[in-house]
Amino acid sequence: MMIMSEGSGYQYHGHGASQKDKCEGTPAASRPRRKTKNPPSPSSFIRATVDGKTMVLSKFFPLPANASDVTVISRKEADRAARARIRNGLLQAPPPNKPPRRRNKSPPSPPPSPPSASSYYIRAIVNGETKVLSPYFPLPANATSVEIIPKKRKDDNTTTTTTTTTNNNKKSKVSPQLTAAEKKSDAYKRVDANNTWVPPRSPYNLLQENHYFDPWRVLIICMLLNRTTGRQVREAIRHLFCLCPDAESMAWNADVEEIEEVIRGLGFQKTRARKMKRFSQEYLRDDWTHVTQLHGVGKYAADAYAIFCVGKPEEVIPHDHMLVPYWKFLCNMQEAAEKTLGLQNQHMIKE
Numbered sequence: 578m579m580i581m582s583e584g585s586g587y588q589y590h591g592h593g594a595s596q597k598d599k600c601e602g603t604p605a606a607s608r609p610r611r612k613t614k615n616p617p618s619p620s621s622f623i624r625a626t627v628d629g630k631t632m633v634l635s636k637f638f639p640l641p642a643n644a645s646d647v648t649v650i651s652r653k654e655a656d657r658a659a660r661a662r663i664r665n666g667l668l669q670a671p672p673p674n675k676p677p678r679r680r681n682k683s684p685p686s687p688p689p690s691p692p693s694a695s696s697y698y699i700r701a702i703v704n705g706e707t708k709v710l711s712p713y714f715p716l717p718a719n720a721t722s723v724e725i726i727p728k729k730r731k732d733d734n735t736t737t738t739t740t741t742t743t744n745n746n747k748k749s750k751v752s753p754q755l756t757a758a759e760k761k762s763d764a765y766k767r768v769d770a771n772n773t774w775v776p777p778r779s780p781y782n783l784l785q786e787n788h789y790f791d792p793w794r795v796l797i798i799c800m801l802l803n804r805t806t807g808r809q810v811r812e813a814i815r816h817l818f819c820l821c822p823d824a825e826s827m828a829w830n831a832d833v834e835e836i837e838e839v840i841r842g843l844g845f846q847k848t849r850a851r852k853m854k855r856f857s858q859e860y861l862r863d864d865w866t867h868v869t870q871l872h873g874v875g876k877y878a879a880d881a882y883a884i885f886c887v888g889k890p891e892e893v894i895p896h897d898h899m900l901v902p903y904w905k906f907l908c909n910m911q912e913a914a915e916k917t918l919g920l921q922n923q924h925m926i927k928e
Contacts, residue, residue: 622655624648633658637905638891639912663725698726707758709894753896755876760869764883764892767866768792774888779906783899784811785885792886793824793860796868797853799878805843807899813840821857828857 623634625644633655634640640647650658699710701720709726710716716723776789784807788794797817801810816839821827827836836850843849852873859871868874868882880895890907 622650622652624650624654624658631658637908637912639908639914700724700726706762708762753876755869755879760879761867762883762892764887764889765867765869765879766887767868768886772886772888774886776885776888777907777910779903781899781903781906783807783903784814785881786903789885791823792868792882793857794818795881795885796856796860796871796874796878797827799881800849800853800856800873801840801843803877804845809843813843824857824860827854828861 621636623636623640624647625632625634625640626646627641627644633650634644636649699716701708701710701716701723703717703720776786778786784798784802785795788798798810798814801813801817817836820835820839821831831854833850833854836853837846840846840849856871856873859865865871869879874882877895877897877900880893880897881900883893884890884895884900884904884907890904891911893904895901895904
């Protein structure tokens with residue numbers, strides 16, 4: 578469209594607005610937003626000075642009473658501290674894998690760098706027992722025969738997790754197994770009648786928290802939780818413990834068919850009922866010293882026994898997706914309690 582102007586010449590205006598006018602008239606809601614980075618997750622590692630030595634610790638475990646100069650560090654700094662222990666000769670690094678032979682000569686490869694602390698375990702002998710420890714935690718003072726074990730190639734002296742292949746070529750996870758040496762750990766010892774350990778309540782409200790007073794019930798709950806959700810088991814144990822309130826009633830009074838009927842909704846009722854009845858009969862005997870000797874007790878049940886019945890969570894490393902949060906919750910409580918006790922002792926000394 579042509580429009581005459583008052584001055585010389587004329588101006589030509591198109592039907593559409595200019596690009597600048599379009600941008601200025603665009604509402605704020607439709608403008609492209611800048612991508613914001615998520616804030617970094619808080620670090621889980623702490624550096625402190627203990628007996629004149631600098632150590633890297635985990636925030637999930639209690640600090641020693643004589644720890645000082647406590648600072649929070651990143652995972653990269655924790656890895657560097659672990660590599661420094663290898664360079665200083667405190668630990669022996671695993672031998673590097675030999676590269677395959679090549680026909681054509683190639684320049685020598687650079688020496689391998691020390692492995693990351695998240696890629697290996699530490700195996701040591703503590704009080705005559707072989708234990709697998711994390712490289713982030715300080716070694717016990719009486720640890721001997723210390724060596725590094727890669728996580729992907731742990732030998733038969735460590736707890737391993739295997740996988741099986743189904744017909745659909747899908748890998749299914751198999752529960753980790755305890756070795757013969759680990760089954761004799763003090764954390765799995767038979768609980769005495771005068772044991773006073775009471776596990777604290779947590780926001781996770783696990784079933785074991787409500788039945789800690791009877792180790793037999795804790796183990797029965799763990800057997801039922803295998804391949805079953807907590808919501809299903811919560812309803813089933815209410816009827817099961819009415820039928821069999823203790824080990825003696827399940828071992829000698831209840832029939833296998835009655836137990837099957839109560840737990841039918843969980844699946845595998847025939848196998849579970851026979852397993853629990855045999856376990857209850859062995860539980861009442863006096864010839865077992867560790868809970869791992871009983872029929873049907875695997876790593877998950879044994880770790881729950883150590884945490885809720887024995888009171889030694891620091892001696893186990895659970896893998897169950899619901900047991901791990903409670904284990905960390907318990908370690909944080911112990912850490913806070915030790916810090917409070919240390920402050921009280923300092924206050925008493927000053928007075």
